[in-house]
Amino acid sequence: MNPERRQQRRIAWRLWWAAALPALLVVLVLGTSLIDRYLHDVSQAWRQRAVATAQQLVAAAEFALFADNRAALQRLASGVRERDPQVLGVALLGADQRLRALAGEVPLPERALEQGDQVSVESNAIRVVAVVHPRIAAGDDWFDAEGAILARPSEVAPLGYVVVRLDTGALQRQRRAFWGWLVLWGLAALVLAGALAYRIAASVTHPLAHISEVVARIGRGEKMVRTVPSQRRVLAELGQGIDAMAEAVEQSQQRLEQRVREATDALRAQKEQAERMARIDSLTGLATRRAFVEAAHAEVLRAHRFGEPLGLLMFDLDHFKAINDTYGHAVGDAVLAQFGHDLVTTLRGVDMIARLGGEEFVALLPRCGLDEAHAAAERVRAAVEQRQLKHHGHTVRYTVSVGVATLSAQDTDWEALLARADQALYAAKRQGRNQVAVASASGPAG
Numbered sequence: 082m083n084p085e086r087r088q089q090r091r092i093a094w095r096l097w098w099a100a101a102l103p104a105l106l107v108v109l110v111l112g113t114s115l116i117d118r119y120l121h122d123v124s125q126a127w128r129q130r131a132v133a134t135a136q137q138l139v140a141a142a143e144f145a146l147f148a149d150n151r152a153a154l155q156r157l158a159s160g161v162r163e164r165d166p167q168v169l170g171v172a173l174l175g176a177d178q179r180l181r182a183l184a185g186e187v188p189l190p191e192r193a194l195e196q197g198d199q200v201s202v203e204s205n206a207i208r209v210v211a212v213v214h215p216r217i218a219a220g221d222d223w224f225d226a227e228g229a230i231l232a233r234p235s236e237v238a239p240l241g242y243v244v245v246r247l248d249t250g251a252l253q254r255q256r257r258a259f260w261g262w263l264v265l266w267g268l269a270a271l272v273l274a275g276a277l278a279y280r281i282a283a284s285v286t287h288p289l290a291h292i293s294e295v296v297a298r299i300g301r302g303e304k305m306v307r308t309v310p311s312q313r314r315v316l317a318e319l320g321q322g323i324d325a326m327a328e329a330v331e332q333s334q335q336r337l338e339q340r341v342r343e344a345t346d347a348l349r350a351q352k353e354q355a356e357r358m359a360r361i362d363s364l365t366g367l368a369t370r371r372a373f374v375e376a377a378h379a380e381v382l383r384a385h386r387f388g389e390p391l392g393l394l395m396f397d398l399d400h401f402k403a404i405n406d407t408y409g410h411a412v413g414d415a416v417l418a419q420f421g422h423d424l425v426t427t428l429r430g431v432d433m434i435a436r437l438g439g440e441e442f443v444a445l446l447p448r449c450g451l452d453e454a455h456a457a458a459e460r461v462r463a464a465v466e467q468r469q470l471k472h473h474g475h476t477v478r479y480t481v482s483v484g485v486a487t488l489s490a491q492d493t494d495w496e497a498l499l500a501r502a503d504q505a506l507y508a509a510k511r512q513g514r515n516q517v518a519v520a521s522a523s524g525p526a527g
């Protein structure tokens with residue numbers, strides 16, 4: 082059983098007990114007190130009946146006791162028993178408390194009998210001992226000549242005693258029947274209260290289970306799940322609260338996701354920008370040293386693989402420090418940018434042009450032999466020589482020295498090729514600048 086279901090059961094049980102227990106207590110208390118009262122009345126009635134039977138016998142036995150007529154007394158005793166089946170026994174005792182007649186079973190009193198009636202209650206019987214006083218037989222002796230009372234019947238010596246024992250088994254049966262009835266009604270009340278409690282509990286636990294399930298699903302990441310109005314019933318406000326909370330959580334999650342997306346996009350853009358900047362020189366728009374190195378490596382491999390020529394031109398602006406010093410750094414930058422532009426327009430589109438750093442540039446010329454490379458270098462040199470850069474009222478003129486090298490079988494990598502072009506450039510500088518110098522396969526030429 083899952084935890085939600087177990088919790089639902091627990092709540093249902095508590096509600097059930099909350100409704101059933103008071104009902105049970107009410108039935109028990111009311112039933113017990115009613116039965117007690119009823120049984121008390123019934124046992125009083127039985128007691129009175131036993132006393133009445135004894136009193137009837139007292140009246141009837143007076144003469145026979147007076148006359149000590151045992152046969153008459155025996156008839157009386159047997160007659161009472163025959164008439165009333167609930168009379169268990171009748172005993173008639175004389176004034177000396179000795180037995181004169183007996184019918185059925187009667188335990189006789191052990192102690193000397195007193196004047197008044199005695200009622201004793203056994204588990205299944207009531208025993209009444211009644212005193213027989215002379216009332217009619219000796220009546221004449223009770224009044225004087227003027228009719229004044231000399232003595233009352235109770236004040237003179239008794240003629241004898243009547244003992245009657247009445248069966249109260251029926252009373253006990255009635256008592257048991259009532260208790261059975263009470264238990265039965267108690268159970269019926271419990272079942273009824275249970276059924277009602279179940280309905281009441283269900284009206285709370287079903288919406289609770291529904292809301293718990295929705296909360297669990299939201300917890301598992303199902304964003305769009307909400308409570309159903311027909312199922313949240315008495316807990317409508319709680320359900321609406323959960324819905325509102327889920328809505329707020331979803332919205333804040335969406336906002337968060339949006340922010341994460343934006344931050345990721347910004348990071349990606351920054352990364353791309355950084356990569357672009359790492360590959361493209363911001364001043365001239367040409368490839369950087371890093372981009373050149375990658376391309377040169379691939380080109381050298383390709384040229385060796387297909388036996389194609391590969392030319393490399395290395396450029397260095399002449400006396401560039403003087404330009405900076407004379408016109409300022411901004412003009413120096415403008416010269417660099419212009420030179421980059423001139424390289425792009427003068428050389429071919431397939432040529433890989435890069436700024437290695439400072440005023441040093443390089444161009445890789447695929448499928449280009451020495452003559453072609455030299456011609457290209459010369460074109461650049463001549464174009465730069467003709468260039469007049471106007472910047473903030475200044476007209477700047479400058480020249481460039483070029484070192485030319487072509488890939489030889491000994492150049493195992495681009496660095497070897499570049500080193501030879503650099504040596505050629507150095508030679509061009511040495512020879513007076515504004516020159517193109519060509520490197521030989523083993524070293525620079527003049």
Ligand SMILES: Nc1nc2c(ncn2[C@@H]2O[C@H](COP(=O)(O)OP(=O)(O)OP(=O)(O)O)[C@@H](O)[C@H]2O)c(=O)[nH]1
Binds near residue numbers: 403
């Ligand atoms: N304006 C500007 N100047 C730069 C840049 N990069 C390097 N330089 C300058 O370029 C100058 C290079 O000077 P040098 O290496 O002495 O060479 P040079 O003056 O051209 O002399 P030679 O090459 O021998 O003809 C230095 O003054 C650097 O500060 C840049 O991006 N912008």
